[in-house]
Amino acid sequence: MVFEDGEHCWNGPARSIKVHFKCGGQVAVLAVDEPNRCEYAAIVTTPSVCTEEKAKELEQQLEAMLRDIQPAHDEL
Template sequence: LEAAHVRKEYDDASSKLSKIQSRITSLTDKLKQDFGKEKEFYYFYDQCFEGKEGKYVYKVCPYKKASQVEGHSSTNLGRWDKFEESCRMMHFSNGDKCWNGPDRSLKVRLRCGLSNELNGVDEPSRCEYVAVLSTPAMCVEEKLKELQQKLDAASSDLSGHDEL
């Protein structure tokens, strides 16, 4: 009986230890990533962004992978590779093999926007995709204020017409 009790304690401790070790591993991996000069892309780490283009849904998970989904089938457009152009472009490479072509890859251009939106997915050359991700992370304070002012001005213009 005593032996069974000790074994259970040992097993519990082992399982706690392996959970802690895997947490350390995943945090270490996370810290190796490039989150931009001001760590502005830190919160991208556990996010995925989706955009619909024709019959496909494109799913981009920064620091992980990108895919093209149609119904139940999914095509891997690439695994996270790196930021390029001083964090203005995300690059995913080594996606699924293309018949008679290169492995699929995706480049996502980042631009300032009020919300996170993936759009403009295109395939300029075979199996090499490009997309645009609008995100507040790309906006410096000033730019955000400017956008907000434009938005306010536009909505006050709209409401101004009701009085006619």
């Protein structure tokens, strides 16, 4: 996804960003870079771009992690 015609850089072009979306269990910005002056690139994870198969795999991983969490010790 490309966003163009942003605010102009001082003495330069209008800002723009190219966002690469990857499948992930949550929305998160993994990286942002400036390959050229006032041109940015970002990698973002989101469940929105996952295939149904990948979404099920992530759900199973989450369930396994939750099972492994030990409950806190309670003196009551």
